[in-house]
Amino acid sequence: MKLLVTGGAGFIGSVVTRMLLDAGHEVVVLDDLRTGHREALAPDATHVEMPVHDAGRVLTREAGFDGVLHFAALIAAGESMVKPELYWHTNTVGSLALIDAVRAAGVPRLVFSSTAAVYGNPTELPIPETAVKAPTNTYGATKLAVDMALTSEAVGHGLAAVSLRYFNVAGAHLTGDVALGERHDPETHLIPIALEVAAGRREKLQLFGDDYPTADGTCVRDYIHVADLARAHLLALDAASGGQHRIYNLGNGNGFTNRQVVEVVREVTGHPVPVEMAPRREGDPAELVASSALARAELGWVPEKPTLHDMVADAWSFYRTHHLGRP
Numbered sequence: 005m006k007l008l009v010t011g012g013a014g015f016i017g018s019v020v021t022r023m024l025l026d027a028g029h030e031v032v033v034l035d036d037l038r039t040g041h042r043e044a045l046a047p048d049a050t051h052v053e054m055p056v057h058d059a060g061r062v063l064t065r066e067a068g069f070d071g072v073l074h075f076a077a078l079i080a081a082g083e084s085m086v087k088p089e090l091y092w093h094t095n096t097v098g099s100l101a102l103i104d105a106v107r108a109a110g111v112p113r114l115v116f117s118s119t120a121a122v123y124g125n126p127t128e129l130p131i132p133e134t135a136v137k138a139p140t141n142t143y144g145a146t147k148l149a150v151d152m153a154l155t156s157e158a159v160g161h162g163l164a165a166v167s168l169r170y171f172n173v174a175g176a177h178l179t180g181d182v183a184l185g186e187r188h189d190p191e192t193h194l195i196p197i198a199l200e201v202a203a204g205r206r207e208k209l210q211l212f213g214d215d216y217p218t219a220d221g222t223c224v225r226d227y228i229h230v231a232d233l234a235r236a237h238l239l240a241l242d243a244a245s246g247g248q249h250r251i252y253n254l255g256n257g258n259g260f261t262n263r264q265v266v267e268v269v270r271e272v273t274g275h276p277v278p279v280e281m282a283p284r285r286e287g288d289p290a291e292l293v294a295s296s297a298l299a300r301a302e303l304g305w306v307p308e309k310p311t312l313h314d315m316v317a318d319a320w321s322f323y324r325t326h327h328l329g330r331p
C-alpha cells in the first residue's frame with residue numbers, strides 16, 4: 005500500500021514507519037518536526053515537512069494514497085492543562101483538517117493514535133472500550149473529539165477507521181542498526197526521566213502525588229512495548245473495513261504504581277534513583293489499566309514483550325547509546 009504517516013519523526017511513528025517499510029509498503033512521512041527528530045526519519049521513506057493542518061497539499065486524488073496512519077499530536081497530559089488552546093488546535097483542529105483531506109482525496113482507510121486518557125478515572129478495571137469516556141485532562145478530550153469525528157466519518161462517508169487507544173508506551177525499537185527510542189525535550193514521561201536520574205544526568209525524580217486511592221498512593225499505569233504497539237498498527241490496517249470505526253485498547257493489562265516503576269528502573273540500571281514527593285499533577289487519572297481482549301480476539305494481536313522489566317531494559321539500552329554514547 006501507499007501510506008501517509010503523520011508524526012513519523014516521533015517516537016511511535018518512527019517505529020511504525022520502519023515496520024511498514026519492512027512489510028513492503030511505500031511510506032510518505034508528514035511531520036513538521038516540532039517535537040520529532042530528523043535522525044528518526046526512515047531513509048527509505050519520503051519526508052514532507054509541514055503541519056498536519058496542510059495535509060491536503062499531499063493527500064490529493066492523483067497521489068493515490070491507500071491509507072493514513074495519524075500520529076502527529078502533542079502528547080503531554082500535564083502541559084495540556086496549562087496550554088489547552090495549543091492542544092485543541094494541534095490535536096483536534098489538525099486532525100479534522102486531515103480527515104477533510106482524506107475525504108477529498110478518496111483515501112479509503114485511516115488509523116488514529118487515540119489514548120487511554122479518553123477514559124478519565126475509570127468506573128471499571130481493566131478498562132474495556134465500552135467504558136465511560138470522561139477525560140480528566142484536555143489532552144484526553146482533544147483525542148476523544150477526534151474519535152467521535154471518525155465515527156461520524158465512517159457512518160457518513162464510508163471511511164474505514166481504526167482508533168488504537170494506547171496505554172503508556174515504553175521501551176525502544178532495537179533491531180539491526182536501527183535504534184529508535186523516546187526522546188522528548190523537555191522530557192515529561194516517568195520512565196525516561198527515571199533513566200536520566202539513574203544515569204546521573206538529573207539529580208532526583210519528583211513523584212507527582214502519593215495520596216491517590218492506590219496500593220502505595222501513587223498513580224497506576226499499564227505499560228506497552230513500542231514494538232508490540234507498532235505491530236498492532238499493521239494488523240489494524242488489514243482489519244480496517246469501509247463504513248466501520250473500530251476501536252481497540254492496547255496495553256498489557258498489568259498496572260504498576262509510579263513507585264514500582266522507579267523500583268524496576270533501579271533494578272535494571274543498578275543505579276540509585278533518588279525520589280522526592282511533589283504535589284499531584286493536574287489532570288492525572290489515578291489508575292489506567294487496559295483490557296485488550298478485543299484487540300487480541302479481532303486483530304489477533306499478541307504482545308511479545310509484555311514485561312515492564314524488558315521495556316525498561318530496552319529503554320535503558322537506547323538511553324545509554326544515545327545520551328551516554330556507550331552501548
Ligand SMILES: NC(=O)c1ccc[n+]([C@@H]2O[C@H](COP(=O)([O-])OP(=O)(O)OC[C@H]3O[C@@H](n4cnc5c(N)ncnc54)[C@H](O)[C@@H]3O)[C@@H](O)[C@H]2O)c1
Binds near residue numbers: 011013074120174
Ligand atoms: N507516548 C505515549 O505513551 C502515547 C500514549 C497514547 C497515545 N499516544 C499518541 O501517539 C502518538 C505519537 O506519540 P509519540 O509518543 O510518538 O509522540 P512524539 O512527540 O514522539 O511524536 C509526535 C510527532 O508528531 C509531530 N507533530 C506534532 N504535531 C504536529 C503537527 N501539527 N503537524 C505535523 N507534525 C506534528 C512531531 O514533530 C513528532 O515527530 C500521538 O498522537 C500521541 O497522542 C502516545
Ligand SMILES: O=c1ccn([C@@H]2O[C@H](COP(=O)(O)OP(=O)(O)O[C@H]3O[C@H](CO)[C@@H](O)[C@H](O)[C@H]3O)[C@@H](O)[C@H]2O)c(=O)[nH]1
Binds near residue numbers: 193224
Ligand atoms: O516526573 C514525573 C513524570 C511523571 N510522573 C507520573 O508518572 C505517571 C505517568 O506519567 P507520564 O509518563 O507523563 O504518562 P501519562 O501522563 O500517563 O501519559 C502517557 O500515557 C497516556 C496514556 O495512558 C498517553 O496518552 C500520553 O500521551 C502519555 O504521555 C503519572 O502519574 C505522572 O504524574 C511523575 O510522578 N513524575
